[in-house]
Amino acid sequence: MQVKDSRVLLQDQERILRRAIEHLGLGDDVYEALRHPERVIQVKIPVRMSDGRVKVFIGWRSQHNSALGPYKGGIRFHPAVTMEEVEALSMMMTWKNALADLPYGGGKGGVRVDPHALSPSELEQLSRGYIRMLYKYIGPDTDIPAPDVYTNPQIMAWMFDEYYRITGENQFAMITGKPKQLGGLEARIIATGFGTAVAAREVAKKLWGGLEGKTVAVQGYGNAGYYAAKFLHEMGAIIVAVSDSRGGIYSSKGLNPDEVKKVKNMKGSVIFYEKAEKRITNEELLELDVDILVPAAIEDVITSENMERIKARMIVEAANGPVTPEADVYLSTKKGVVIVPDILANAGGVIMSHIEWMNNRIGGYISEEEAKRRLEEKMSHNTRRVWDFWHSEMDPSKHTMRDAAYALAVKKVVEAMRLRGQL
Numbered sequence: 001m002q003v004k005d006s007r008v009l010l011q012d013q014e015r016i017l018r019r020a021i022e023h024l025g026l027g028d029d030v031y032e033a034l035r036h037p038e039r040v041i042q043v044k045i046p047v048r049m050s051d052g053r054v055k056v057f058i059g060w061r062s063q064h065n066s067a068l069g070p071y072k073g074g075i076r077f078h079p080a081v082t083m084e085e086v087e088a089l090s091m092m093m094t095w096k097n098a099l100a101d102l103p104y105g106g107g108k109g110g111v112r113v114d115p116h117a118l119s120p121s122e123l124e125q126l127s128r129g130y131i132r133m134l135y136k137y138i139g140p141d142t143d144i145p146a147p148d149v150y151t152n153p154q155i156m157a158w159m160f161d162e163y164y165r166i167t168g169e170n171q172f173a174m175i176t177g178k179p180k181q182l183g184g185l186e187a188r189i190i191a192t193g194f195g196t197a198v199a200a201r202e203v204a205k206k207l208w209g210g211l212e213g214k215t216v217a218v219q220g221y222g223n224a225g226y227y228a229a230k231f232l233h234e235m236g237a238i239i240v241a242v243s244d245s246r247g248g249i250y251s252s253k254g255l256n257p258d259e260v261k262k263v264k265n266m267k268g269s270v271i272f273y274e275k276a277e278k279r280i281t282n283e284e285l286l287e288l289d290v291d292i293l294v295p296a297a298i299e300d301v302i303t304s305e306n307m308e309r310i311k312a313r314m315i316v317e318a319a320n321g322p323v324t325p326e327a328d329v330y331l332s333t334k335k336g337v338v339i340v341p342d343i344l345a346n347a348g349g350v351i352m353s354h355i356e357w358m359n360n361r362i363g364g365y366i367s368e369e370e371a372k373r374r375l376e377e378k379m380s381h382n383t384r385r386v387w388d389f390w391h392s393e394m395d396p397s398k399h400t401m402r403d404a405a406y407a408l409a410v411k412k413v414v415e416a417m418r419l420r421g422q423l
């Protein structure tokens with residue numbers, strides 16, 4: 001997965017925050033108080049490689065804001081991770097968690113490494129080493145990590161075990177996205193894509209009375225994209241196009257998401273699905289005349305360069321930051337496109353993590369069906385709340401749905417900071 005220039009990512013976050021501060025009529029002091037993370041920790045993790053040498057990896061944990069509760073956010077292992085990127089993403093987590101009404105602040109972690117180049121034993125040492133350097137700053141009431149780009153339930157299990165070895169506390173709730181046997185929920189796998197589909201369905205009800213028969217194009221067919229396509233299909237939409245990094249496919253009659261997934265698993269890409277009418281490029285997919293476009297791959301795919309050619313009536317951001325701030329304003333206010341913002345549309349993962357964390361804390365049991373039902377309820381409620389705020393407190397011809405989501409989230413954090421005497 002490509003990672004956007006981290007300084008641009010941070011600048012985008014700062015621009016979005018500034019817009020929200022202006023909408024709320026707040027001052028520069030509030031902007032300054034929210035712009036910087038509360039704490040950023042840099043760590044050095046030595047790993048004994050298979051050839052006997054010691055290799056050092058650099059990692060970070062950024063803890064952006066804790067006014068609403070313990071920091072919460074994933075840990076990514078990626079060769080291009082930087083401190084600025086982790087900072088920007090921790091800020092985004094503050095708003096995502098606040099908007100979802102979760103009792104969490106925002107955090108994010110990362111290690112600069114290509115995990116695919118490590119042996120399983122090296123990967124385990126790295127995961128344990130990260131926790132050894134950070135255990136004093138994390139915990140079920142302090143900061144709760146989770147999987148992110150190129151980290152997975154096995155890595156969470158090693159991290160959980162290392163925390164136990166050091167502290168003696170067998171605390172499942174110190175990390176989420178764990179394997180089922182260690183207090184995790186299998187529904188975490190579907191959570192982001194399912195949540196995206198629910199958000200799309202709620203907005204479709206407002207725009208068209210429902211999703212039935214609406215055409216959908218999905219860019220990216222990984223965890224978020226595949227499950228978004230699968231559940232949108234189950235909800236009655238027609239998936240006319242999907243893509244991955246090698247290209248896309250189109251079928252006016254509709255694609256079966258599970259069949260396409262089987263082909264991708266077997267042959268490595270959706271482009272080998274033979275029942276499609278034709279192959280298309282990723283650029284063509286984004287410009288299709290569809291009702292709903294779901295960018296679910298990487299950042300910055302809808303920009304000032306292609307925004308005039310976008311024909312979708314609704315864009316649902318499963319990926320983080322797929323629409324640049326400029327394109328967001330242009331498409332929303334000039335072309336009337338409804339853009340369901342990332343902090344709302346892809347919050348399913350962290351909402352499911354919250355269900356896992358609550359369950360771990362009470363030592364309880366929850367069925368996968370119940371977890372999915374609660375996620376659906378929360379996603380539909382949150383989407384309706386942002387929509388209603390956008391229409392009652394703002395002017396949708398001038399303000400974007402992102403403006404509404406950020407205004408709600410920033411307002412909530414600012415109120416908590418005021419009550420705590422931090423502002």
Ligand code: NAD
Nearest residue numbers: 192220221222223224225244245296297318319320346349
């Ligand atoms: P993933 O690695 O499972 O899938 C990514 C997909 O995008 C793959 O199919 C890949 O082939 C495709 N892709 C990569 N580069 C592409 C390109 N240039 N053009 C078209 N397709 C391309 O990743 P994921 O977990 O599904 O995450 C996708 C996006 O969703 C990311 O922005 C991520 O930050 C965001 N997100 C994911 C989750 C989650 O729980 N999975 C939660 C929140 C946000």
